[in-house]
Amino acid sequence: MRDIIRQKVLETKKNLVLEEISKIFENDGFSSVKMQDIANRLNISVGALYKLFSSKDELFYEYIAYQIRLFHNMLVENCSSLSQPKLCLETYVKLKFDVFTAKRKAIEDPVIGDPLFFFKMNTQKNDPVKPIFEFLAELFERLDKIEPLKEKNYMKLAYLFNAFTMGYIEYWINYDEKLEESASVVLEEFLKGMKA
Secondary structure (H helix, E strand, C coil): CHHHHHHHHHHHHHHHHHHHHHHHHHHHCCCCCCHHHHHHHHCCCHHHHHHHCCCHHHHHHHHHHHHHHHHHHHHHHHHCCCCCHHHHHHHHHHHHHHHHHHCHHHHHHHHHHCCCHHHHHHCCCCCCCHHHHHHHHHHHHHHHHHCCECCCCHHHHHHHHHHHHHHHHHHHHHHCCCCCCCHHHHHHHHHHCCEC
């Protein structure tokens, strides 16, 4: 019982710290901030910060995983009142583009410095994106009953759709273009190649 309580306390501390770190990364970026700066802004010792996160890279991955959990919750909440899977898929695109646009400063350096960042993020043991892929797969399965799709592996469709939308984001980051594509247009472009 003591270990369970200790684990819950640690998770709560991490979430509180990640909430504050989100503000720091989103205002100042990732690469310009040192662990000492973060500890000072959080009013904790550097040692206490390193007890929660063993390195700055781990801290950044935890920040991304935290943001993914927030995004998943926001996606589920926004889709709860929508009966059409297509509207939920459009909501996914719109939310994804909005979130990346709002957090550009936080992700810009690691993404540009490491083109495989998101691939590595998805292949971690505790894949934080898995619930989103499962949600998307469920939406594609529902959509297939309304508008037949060529591909019947819905999880594969979820991964393909994620990669398709990430293409827009990576282009936007690398070429400093505006990320203003309409969610419905992006979805229709994807579905053109997927319809039976």
